[in-house]
Amino acid sequence: MQLEEFLEASARNRPDQTALICGDRRWSYAEIEGQCNRLAHALLAKGVARGDRVAVYLENSFEAVAAIFAILKAGAVFLVINPTTKAEKLSYILNNCRAAALITHDQKLASVQGIFQETPHLKLLVAAGREGPAPVGNAVPTVSLEGILREFADRVEAPPKRCIDIDLAALVYTSGSTGNPKGVMLTHLNMVSAATSITTYLENTDADIILNVLPLSFDYGLYQVLMAFKFGGTVVLERSFTYPHAVVEKLIKEKVTGLPVVPTILAILLQMDLSKNDFPSLRYITNTGAALPVPFIRRLRGLFPKVKIYSMYGLTECKRVSYLPPDQIDLRPTSVGKGMPNEEIYIVDEQGRRVGPGAVGELVVRGSNVMKGYWELPQETEKMLKPDPLPGEKVLYTGDLFRMDEEGWFYFVGRKDDIIKTRGEKVSPKEVENILYGLEGVAEAAVIGIPDDILGQAVKAVVTLKPGAGLTPKDVQRYCSQHLEDFMVPKVVEIRDLLPKTSTGKIAKKELS
Numbered sequence: 001m002q003l004e005e006f007l008e009a010s011a012r013n014r015p016d017q018t019a020l021i022c023g024d025r026r027w028s029y030a031e032i033e034g035q036c037n038r039l040a041h042a043l044l045a046k047g048v049a050r051g052d053r054v055a056v057y058l059e060n061s062f063e064a065v066a067a068i069f070a071i072l073k074a075g076a077v078f079l080v081i082n083p084t085t086k087a088e089k090l091s092y093i094l095n096n097c098r099a100a101a102l103i104t105h106d107q108k109l110a111s112v113q114g115i116f117q118e119t120p121h122l123k124l125l126v127a128a129g130r131e132g133p134a135p136v137g138n139a140v141p142t143v144s145l146e147g148i149l150r151e152f153a154d155r156v157e158a159p160p161k162r163c164i165d166i167d168l169a170a171l172v173y174t175s176g177s178t179g180n181p182k183g184v185m186l187t188h189l190n191m192v193s194a195a196t197s198i199t200t201y202l203e204n205t206d207a208d209i210i211l212n213v214l215p216l217s218f219d220y221g222l223y224q225v226l227m228a229f230k231f232g233g234t235v236v237l238e239r240s241f242t243y244p245h246a247v248v249e250k251l252i253k254e255k256v257t258g259l260p261v262v263p264t265i266l267a268i269l270l271q272m273d274l275s276k277n278d279f280p281s282l283r284y285i286t287n288t289g290a291a292l293p294v295p296f297i298r299r300l301r302g303l304f305p306k307v308k309i310y311s312m313y314g315l316t317e318c319k320r321v322s323y324l325p326p327d328q329i330d331l332r333p334t335s336v337g338k339g340m341p342n343e344e345i346y347i348v349d350e351q352g353r354r355v356g357p358g359a360v361g362e363l364v365v366r367g368s369n370v371m372k373g374y375w376e377l378p379q380e381t382e383k384m385l386k387p388d389p390l391p392g393e394k395v396l397y398t399g400d401l402f403r404m405d406e407e408g409w410f411y412f413v414g415r416k417d418d419i420i421k422t423r424g425e426k427v428s429p430k431e432v433e434n435i436l437y438g439l440e441g442v443a444e445a446a447v448i449g450i451p452d453d454i455l456g457q458a459v460k461a462v463v464t465l466k467p468g469a470g471l472t473p474k475d476v477q478r479y480c481s482q483h484l485e486d487f488m489v490p491k492v493v494e495i496r497d498l499l500p501k502t503s504t505g506k507i508a509k510k511e512l513s
Helices: 005-013 029-045 064-073 089-094 106-113 111-119 145-151 190-200 220-229 246-251 263-271 295-303 377-385 428-438 473-483
Strands: 019-022 025-028 052-059 077-080 101-105 124-128 142-144 168-174 182-187 210-211 233-236 259-262 284-287 308-313 322-324 342-347 362-367 385-387 394-404 410-415 420-422 423-425 442-452 454-464 492-495
Touching: 005 029, 005 077, 005 220, 019 029, 019 064, 019 220, 025 029, 029 064, 029 295, 052 064, 052 089, 064 077, 064 220, 064 233, 089 111, 106 111, 124 145, 142 377, 168 190, 182 190, 190 210, 190 220, 210 220, 210 246, 210 284, 220 233, 246 263, 259 263, 263 295, 295 308, 295 342, 342 394, 377 385, 377 454, 420 442, 420 454, 423 428, 428 442, 428 454, 428 473, 454 473, 473 492
Parallel strands: 019 233, 052 077, 052 101, 077 168, 101 124, 124 142, 210 233, 210 259, 259 284, 284 308, 454 492
Antiparallel strands: 019 025, 168 182, 308 322, 342 362, 362 394, 385 394, 394 410, 420 423, 442 454
16 A cells, blocks of 8 residues: 555545645645645656655645645655755755755745755756746746646546555655764555554544644654544644644634644643633544653643543654553553554663563564665664564664563663654754854854753753853854754753863763753
């Protein structure tokens, strides 16, 4: 099965059902299917071939959803890039995967126009919201999204299938140990398997209405759309959680049944007086990205005594690993549960031997949801995908330390590497350090993660200054906000005279927290 068949089956079985709500607009499955087919034919006509990578650089919107499924229908591979990504990183990602096309908005296109002289593989730009022809002299041919949908208005049937389930469906870029993001390669089989397992334990039906405020560049947000289209439900797609009161109103107005969150969103919600509102339709709340603090769980249970709360754990390389059944949330609130359906998880020691209850070791995941590897990074792939005792198999070594109790419930202990997980996103210290070193006046820089009750971890930067530099912590944060996505900007900046060093001259990061 291919991922785009989620949409096709729902459009065939329930064509008039509302599939997507964005702002005041509503789209049925039949309408989305027709638009995606037109865009798929347009991409093919403009030269996009099977297996080509096509980037989506858009805010949460109908256009973003349509682009994802149209790319799949064209037999290509989609990647969704965070809309706050700056030009330098955008350029790196486009060149790294040798993207053939980029779908974005005209306003965003203007802000990154300068990078296209350095993207030789890019052969097409599709701009939503464009009025009139592209400016003369564009480095890459540019077309209007609205224009090509009109041009291919009569192509309402899906293009012939070009892929099978082991073909790549998506690249999801995540921070790497070198500071550059690395592309997680996910096949149709990986993503269909993950979506099937998750919707099984969430007990989703076509009556479910999901409110999604998470960006589609975040796999947790992306899967809300994929899964809803699989079971034929409805997605209420918001651009962000910037206006929480408006989101709560939408929650009530649209009779939302499912609410995916991360702890930062819950922290804001729990500061509001929700007792004034009634949420009779809300069936479940899910959390992943960072551990849900026990006080949050207790407050949620008090506010929503009839709502099922799913505490989950996962990573981009396999989407989801485990979930805690709602009937266990009061009994073992610090657990992330057991492996999800159609998956095996276990803990190993440093020699790769399975360990029993009480022992701390690295969590290993076995299942059809495990990634194919990292895009053109064989050494990085080998560190994560290692031979299983069963012949011919490879399993995912997560790099995370866990323990298991006598009843088989799993508990997260800590991360083996220094990647910072904040707000459900992964942050590479090296990537932030690279930016800090570009700030005039910074002599040395080190970035670490520090515990934070809401974020899971907060990004902390420790810097020394060159003689005569008068930088303040606010100056450093302001500079970072100009060059990094918002979740990567250090929450804490400390300026020191000297940084501690190891005997080999390396910065001793363990002494910085």
